[in-house]
Amino acid sequence: xxxxxxxxxxxxxxxxxxxxxxxxxxxxxxxxxxxxxxxxxxxxxxxxxxxxxxxxxxxxxxxxxxxxxxxxxxxxxxxxxxxxxxxxxxxxxxxxxxxxxxxxxxxxxxxxxxxxxxxxxxxxxxxxxxxxxxxxxxxxxxxxxxxxxxxxxxxxxxxxxxxxxxxxxxxxxxxxxxxxxxxxxxx
Numbered sequence: 001x002x003x004x005x006x007x008x009x010x011x012x013x014x015x016x017x018x019x020x021x022x023x024x025x026x027x028x029x030x031x032x033x034x035x036x037x038x039x040x041x042x043x044x045x046x047x048x049x050x051x052x053x054x055x056x057x058x059x060x061x062x063x064x065x066x067x068x069x070x071x072x073x074x075x076x077x078x079x080x081x082x083x084x085x086x087x088x089x090x091x092x093x094x095x096x097x098x099x100x101x102x103x104x105x106x107x108x109x110x111x112x113x114x115x116x117x118x119x120x121x122x123x124x125x126x127x128x129x130x131x132x133x134x135x136x137x138x139x140x141x142x143x144x145x146x147x148x149x150x151x152x153x154x155x156x157x158x159x160x161x162x163x164x165x166x167x168x169x170x171x172x173x174x175x176x177x178x179x180x181x182x183x184x185x186x187x
Contacts, residue, residue: 004167007038015041019048029172033079033160036167043159050156057149061091066112067153069101070119073182075161079169082178102180111140118142119150127151 008030009017016038023034037044055064065088072080081102088098100107107113118137121129134147163169171179 006032006035012038013041016044019044032169032172036163036169047159054153054156062093063115065093066115067119067150070116071123071154071157074123076182077161077164079164079171080160081180082171082175085178086175114140
């Protein structure tokens, strides 16, 4: 089997090199996920663009975290769970939210729990959610727009989670202390 490359600005194609240079500007280094995605400039660009679009949705920082981390945990992503734990810490998210997501326990508010449950249902049921699930989502104050915003976040996470599974992306040094394994050990 051929091993996937974790690219640098020296090994990446010209189109990916430009995107990796932006990663250095944004993060101070090239995250290993971006370095792996650089194999396909289109996929790296799509991932970054979807991330920008998702963070610009109507969701607040807690809700963004719930959507991202719900998907990461359900997909059993060894790379994204610690990375998004660090991101949540930088965003000053209540650690009770982060730990509930990582440990698959109840979230501290009903609204965040309902967001988590609909996100999980969308992932598990490939978008085929029930009318009752949607009504419960709307009943706590979410909108039809929010349903589509979850799908946008899911699109970004499919790119990163699936890439990390295939590449076995090494966890970046800043996230290693936040390493995670799924409770039941299966995806």
